[in-house]
Amino acid sequence: xxxxxxxxAGVIGANIARELAxxxxxxxxLEKMSDVCEATSKGNSxxxxxxxxxxxxxxxAKYNLTGNQMMPELCRKLNIPFRQxxxxxxxxxxxxxxxxxxxxxxxxxxxxxxLMILDRETTMKLxxxxxxxxxxxxxxxxAGIVDPFQLTIGPAEIAVQNGVKFFLSTEVxxxxxxxxxxxxxxxxxxxEALTVINAAGVFAxxxxxxxxxxxxxxxxxxxxxxxxxxxxxxxVEHTIFQLPSGVSKGVLVTPTAEGNLLIGPNSLPDNDKFDxxxxxxxxxxxxxxxxxxxxxxxTNQIITGFAGLRASEKDGDFVLGExxxxxxxxxxxxxxxxxxxAAPAIAVDLATWVAEYLRAQLKAEYIEKRVExxxxxxxxTQEKQELFKSDHDYGKVIxxxxxxxxxxxxxAIRRPLGATTLDGIKRRTRAGxxxxxxxxxxxxxxxxxxxxxxxxxxxxxxxxxxSTYLVGFDKDML
Amino acid sequence: MEYRDLVIIGAGPAGLAAAISAYEQGIRDILILERExxxxxxxxxxxxxxxxxxxxxxxxxxxxYASRYIDKLSDLKIEYMLETMVxxxxxxxxVIAINEKRGVMEIQAGAIILAxxxxxxxxxxxxxxxxxxxxxxxxxxxxxxxxxxxxxxxxEIVILGSGDIGLIMARRLTLEGVNxxxxxxxxxxxxGLKRNIVQCLDDYDIPLKLxxxxxxxxxxERIEGxxxxxxxxxxxxIPGTETYVSCDALLLSVGLIPENELSRKANVTINPKTQGxxxxxxxxxxxxxxxxxxxxxxxxxLVDYVSEEAALAGKNAADFIKNVSxxxxxVEIFAGDGVRYTVPNKVNPIxxxxxxxxxxxxxxxxxxxxxxxxxxxxxxxxxxxTIMTPGEMEQVFLPKSWFTERPFLRKITVRIEGDENA
Ligand SMILES: Cc1cc2nc3c(=O)[nH]c(=O)nc-3n(C[C@H](O)[C@H](O)[C@H](O)COP(=O)(O)OP(=O)(O)OC[C@H]3O[C@@H](n4cnc5c(N)ncnc54)[C@H](O)[C@@H]3O)c2cc1C
Ligand SMILES: Cc1cc2nc3c(=O)[nH]c(=O)nc-3n(C[C@H](O)[C@H](O)[C@H](O)COP(=O)(O)OP(=O)(O)OC[C@H]3O[C@@H](n4cnc5c(N)ncnc54)[C@H](O)[C@@H]3O)c2cc1C
Numbered sequence: 001x002x003x004x005x006x007x008x009a010g011v012i013g014a015n016i017a018r019e020l021a022x023x024x025x026x027x028x029x030l031e032k033m034s035d036v037c038e039a040t041s042k043g044n045s046x047x048x049x050x051x052x053x054x055x056x057x058x059x060x061a062k063y064n065l066t067g068n069q070m071m072p073e074l075c076r077k078l079n080i081p082f083r084q085x086x087x088x089x090x091x092x093x094x095x096x097x098x099x100x101x102x103x104x105x106x107x108x109x110x111x112x113x114x115l116m117i118l119d120r121e122t123t124m125k126l127x128x129x130x131x132x133x134x135x136x137x138x139x140x141x142x143a144g145i146v147d148p149f150q151l152t153i154g155p156a157e158i159a160v161q162n163g164v165k166f167f168l169s170t171e172v173x174x175x176x177x178x179x180x181x182x183x184x185x186x187x188x189x190x191x192e193a194l195t196v197i198n199a200a201g202v203f204a205x206x207x208x209x210x211x212x213x214x215x216x217x218x219x220x221x222x223x224x225x226x227x228x229x230x231x232x233x234x235x236v237e238h239t240i241f242q243l244p245s246g247v248s249k250g251v252l253v254t255p256t257a258e259g260n261l262l263i264g265p266n267s268l269p270d271n272d273k274f275d276x277x278x279x280x281x282x283x284x285x286x287x288x289x290x291x292x293x294x295x296x297x298x299t300n301q302i303i304t305g306f307a308g309l310r311a312s313e314k315d316g317d318f319v320l321g322e323x324x325x326x327x328x329x330x331x332x333x334x335x336x337x338x339x340x341x342a343a344p345a346i347a348v349d350l351a352t353w354v355a356e357y358l359r360a361q362l363k364a365e366y367i368e369k370r371v372e373x374x375x376x377x378x379x380x381t382q383e384k385q386e387l388f389k390s391d392h393d394y395g396k397v398i399x400x401x402x403x404x405x406x407x408x409x410x411x412a413i414r415r416p417l418g419a420t421t422l423d424g425i426k427r428r429t430r431a432g433x434x435x436x437x438x439x440x441x442x443x444x445x446x447x448x449x450x451x452x453x454x455x456x457x458x459x460x461x462x463x464x465x466x467s468t469y470l471v472g473f474d475k476d477m478l
Numbered sequence: 479m480e481y482r483d484l485v486i487i488g489a490g491p492a493g494l495a496a497a498i499s500a501y502e503q504g505i506r507d508i509l510i511l512e513r514e515x516x517x518x519x520x521x522x523x524x525x526x527x528x529x530x531x532x533x534x535x536x537x538x539x540x541x542x543y544a545s546r547y548i549d550k551l552s553d554l555k556i557e558y559m560l561e562t563m564v565x566x567x568x569x570x571x572x573v574i575a576i577n578e579k580r581g582v583m584e585i586q587a588g589a590i591i592l593a594x595x596x597x598x599x600x601x602x603x604x605x606x607x608x609x610x611x612x613x614x615x616x617x618x619x620x621x622x623x624x625x626x627x628x629x630x631x632x633x634e635i636v637i638l639g640s641g642d643i644g645l646i647m648a649r650r651l652t653l654e655g656v657n658x659x660x661x662x663x664x665x666x667x668x669x670g671l672k673r674n675i676v677q678c679l680d681d682y683d684i685p686l687k688l689x690x691x692x693x694x695x696x697x698x699e700r701i702e703g704x705x706x707x708x709x710x711x712x713x714x715x716i717p718g719t720e721t722y723v724s725c726d727a728l729l730l731s732v733g734l735i736p737e738n739e740l741s742r743k744a745n746v747t748i749n750p751k752t753q754g755x756x757x758x759x760x761x762x763x764x765x766x767x768x769x770x771x772x773x774x775x776x777x778x779x780l781v782d783y784v785s786e787e788a789a790l791a792g793k794n795a796a797d798f799i800k801n802v803s804x805x806x807x808x809v810e811i812f813a814g815d816g817v818r819y820t821v822p823n824k825v826n827p828i829x830x831x832x833x834x835x836x837x838x839x840x841x842x843x844x845x846x847x848x849x850x851x852x853x854x855x856x857x858x859x860x861x862x863x864t865i866m867t868p869g870e871m872e873q874v875f876l877p878k879s880w881f882t883e884r885p886f887l888r889k890i891t892v893r894i895e896g897d898e899n900a
Contacts, residue, residue, distance in 0.1 A: 276609070278608065279607045303600055304610075395579065395581050422612075435600070436597050436616075439600060439618065439619045440597075462611075468700055471726065472629075472630045473629060474628045
């Protein structure tokens with residue numbers, strides 16, 4: 001019997017697990033994919049929104065602001081790539097400048113600080129590559145960019161370090177009320193718990209509806225992206241938005257926390273929950289719209305495209321906490337944008353509510369720090385040499401594009417909740433995420449994974465169970 | 479830090495030929511840095527024949543062609559380091575490399591030859607819509623799997639792009655028992671050599687579909703198939719021509735890009751057309767003393783021309799290194815901010831042999847500070863240091879070539895810039 005079961009190990013589930021682990025509780029996280037951060041939390045813009053955009057009074061507005069305020073400290077503590085680069089929302093004709101005023105008012109109501117209207121000259125000075133048609137912008141200095149993978153993996157590791165059990169490749173297939181609490185059915189056996197936290201992303205409505213009469217409906221909206229080589233990661237310094245349309249924040253142009261250039265997303269309503277395919281039309285739309293914001297978009301530097309699903313709930317806001325009819329069952333549902341930003345703040349409140357429900361005490365000992373890891377590429381020559389002296393595996397470069405060494409790959413496998421797949425390595429170390437997209441390093445990483453995990457190399461997968469990489473050895477088909 | 483007359487980055491056919499040529503011009507202090515654990519570069523995975531017709535008048539395999547140069551290299555005892563990756567170079571020819579034995583190495587070079595080759599364009603550059611399953615490889619990666627590692631990338635394969643590597647892999651995989659279903663080419667003609675189309679496709683009844691491309695990728699985990707469409711003159715897919723082809727792997731042979739990330743770090747100007755450095759008739763880049771040759775300069779079809787070009791780069795680099803200035807002005811070396819003294823304080827550039835070591839001490843403890851060397855108040859060398867203390871002697875090497883580049887030099891300054899920390 002667990003005190004608490006969290007369904008879903010996206011950024012929301014992982015952050016809740018970290019917060020809840022502060023209490024003296026027996027906790028499990030159930031995740032249907034083979035790793036954490038395999039759904040929406042891996043397919044988004046990675047923006048820490050300032051919070052002027054959300055409708056005042058909504059949960060989105062509230063948690064956006066607190067999440068934004070928590071982010072710098074959290075990222076420093078957990079060694080998560082983050083940069084407060086500020087955002088510019090640009091407009092292309094004078095009449096629209098009035099709308100920026102409205103956004104400022106809304107921002108002030110939401111508690112966002114430092115918002116400023118900039119004229120054309122100042123805007124262009126800040127961002128010389130913007131399109132000439134720009135007439136002015138709204139500057140939000142508290143906006144930032146974060147590595148969404150690390151914002152999920154980091155807290156998940158802390159949870160593990162503090163005793164939380166993660167069950168991966170474990171899909172919840174049924175949820176029932178029992179005398180004491182809940183029975184959670186999965187493909188990996190049954191679990192029992194006093195409380196259940198529903199952080200299942202676009203599938204959270206199904207889980208809620210299994211057990212509550214307060215029905216929920218998530219209609220995913222897809223967003224597609226193009227990611228560019230680091231070579232052009234400095235095309236813009238700030239995150240560039242166009243005026244929001246009401247349903248979404250529109251196509252942005254931004255550097256990522258890791259130094260690439262990212263453009264997207266579009267917004268395709270009523271999408272299938274399983275469909276994250278990119279489309280020719282979608283990518284074209286994203287390119288065309290981004291070209292309105294910046295001049296000379298270097299389309300020959302695109303290295304990959306991807307898509308993600310926004311978990312839009314029909315009422316339009318986050319749904320947090322217990323439905324009236326099911327005490328002990330806590331939702332974190334409808335967490336679309338700004339969900340990434342809000343995750344640390346949502347996690348604190350949910351953990352508090354669950355702990356109060358269970359009358360739990362804080363643990364005497366709580367580990368705050370992640371097991372050490374280094375980004376070799378980011379160090380100075382002297383620091384590199386120091387690290388090399390401690391472990392010669394730092395002298396062996398595996399991923400050339402991102403300069404990732406053998407020591408870092410081994411560390412990613414051996415850490416708490418270590419990587420078991422090519423994608424797992426990629427999200428933890430960036431190996432394979434550079435300009436050649438794993439062309440060079442994938443074979444080496446397969447070998448390292450196979451050796452470290454003592455598995456046949458043919459069984460090592462990209463991400464999910466069937467995404468095998470090699471099908472066999474030479475001539476074994478003859 | 480150590481000093482070398484000539485540092486060559488990459489030991490493919492370009493790097494090898496450049497080294498041999500520089501040696502023949504009298505340069506002895508040569509170091510080749512290669513990140514793989516073998517010499518010969520991409521040739522090692524090209525086990526087919528068709529190399530060296532021009533140079534040796536016989537048809538060699540890739541490894542055979544390479545071994546002609548490798549043998550020569552060992553006869554001449556030219557030094558090389560394997561599994562050593564160059565991670566940074568500066569405009570002033572400071573090279574940072576790394577390997578498992580020695581860790582991070584810093585080498586000041588009199589001249590540098592860039593010979594890093596090229597890499598294949600990844601899928602992203604194509605923007606093929608659909609899912610992102612496993613089972614999509616560049617043809618060169620597949621070639622490496624099959625020829626060097628002994629792995630099979632798939633059992634039923636479609637190849638997109640009819641470049642030579644794609645054609646050669648079609649045959650190679652067929653010989654391994656793989657069902658190569660078709661080769662698709664978006665253009666109305668193949669970019670590969672005619673002889674490869676005949677010997678690699680026609681002889682094995684593999685269809686080459688010109689004016690066709692992949693318009694969608696299917697399969698959520700492992701690739702399950704592709705939609706193939708015919709394209710019009712503008713290369714746009716023609717609606718109604720879509721057919722579904724099942725496959726468990728898709729190989730991309732859609733072009734090569736010169737590998738110039740390092741060149742950019744040294745502020746070498748890149749030609750947007752070739753994506754390689756802009757060079758003069760001596761194959762010297764926009765940075766004096768930095769030369770380029772082979773596929774890093776522009777993509778070559780035939781290795782013979784790579785070797786030829788590289789020999790020229792080797793010779794010119796040798797000339798650059800040997801160039802002796804006849805002017806005889808004495809130049810003063812100043813200890814600037816943060817530097818207590820330097821040894822020596824004066825130098826006559828004519829008497830500098832390979833390089834001038836300037837040793838110095840700092841005035842107090844510095845952390846995260848930068849050592850700056852200026853020639854006539856213009857920075858020629860910048861080096862960030864985590865920590866420097868007065869108790870430890872520091873040094874910089876000023877290559878002979880820095881002096882020959884500036885015949886009217888009057889003053890050298892060494893100083894420290896940045897945050898200090900008591
Ligand atoms: C296009 C796009 C752009 C965005 N940009 C931003 C942005 O810039 N800034 C920002 O703040 N936010 C942004 N967001 C929002 C943010 O990405 C999400 O709010 C956040 O990732 C949601 O996290 P999650 O943990 O709720 O969902 P997910 O990451 O989807 O995690 C849910 C997890 O539950 C698992 N699961 C589901 N069903 C089951 C089951 N039955 N059993 C077991 N496990 C299950 C899934 O496998 C998944 O791992 C964006 C979203 C999209 C789609
Ligand atoms: C897959 C493929 C198949 C080919 N098939 C044929 C053919 O059939 N016939 C023919 O005539 N030509 C063929 N070619 C062309 C010919 O092989 C090339 O033109 C030739 O190999 C280029 O030589 P290079 O020395 O410039 O580059 P490469 O052979 O690529 O050598 C570059 C070397 O530099 C090293 N390097 C790169 N960066 C660094 C760094 N930072 N630090 C240290 N080392 C580094 C690399 O590891 C590599 O060994 C083929 C090319 C390719 C890519």
